[in-house]
Amino acid sequence: MMQGVRIDLISEERLAQMASMEKIRLILDNVREGTIVILESGLTPDEQSVLIEMTMQEILPDGFSGIEIETYPSKQRGTSVFSRFIRGDDESRRLTVIGPANQLKMIRKDRGLISAWISGR
Template sequence: MQGIQMDLLSEDRLSRMTTVEKIRFILDEVKSGKILVLERGLTPQEEANLIEMTMTLIDPDDFAGIEMETYPAHEDTSLMGKLFKKQPKTRLTVIGPANKIKTLRKDRDMITALVSATK
């Protein structure tokens, strides 16, 4: 059967990994052509580290990079939330090879992406 593999990763699985392990895991999976859907996205620092590492691995003949989209985080508008300024948790994140996934539209509650089976 030919197609694209999509892995849905639970928050529990990712929470057991260090930042370096998460980034290495994500890059290895995406480089192999998989699309990952993370139940609870990455922290802003983890996203920055992932982008930085991706940039060092780009090879026009082998790895075009990644496409990554995350729902905007919910803001805590309660008085306690405003006083204590907790870092908002990221929401679902979609990560895939840049040559196989293209974001068509993203809003607060929906990400629309086009997935291609060809390079």
């Protein structure tokens, strides 16, 4: 049997077809199995908050250790109050990396790069 770490890359198109709770459940179920999940378009701030809340409820002392999550914001066309009002939420996200806290450690993040250390179980 092949040893290693499973990584699921989920497209923006697939995420757009899912309700918020479907996305969160998909992420949590996969991460609980030890999978690293990479979302092309990320989660909304509200979805990310719910994901963290649900994760906290599922942590077990000798089992699921929680999640590590890192994302970087998409390019902002303008940051004035007026431009945010016209466009709506300017906190849209892109590329998000999520994995088991005991396997995934973020090393570095800047505007265009997320570096992570992934260990086997």
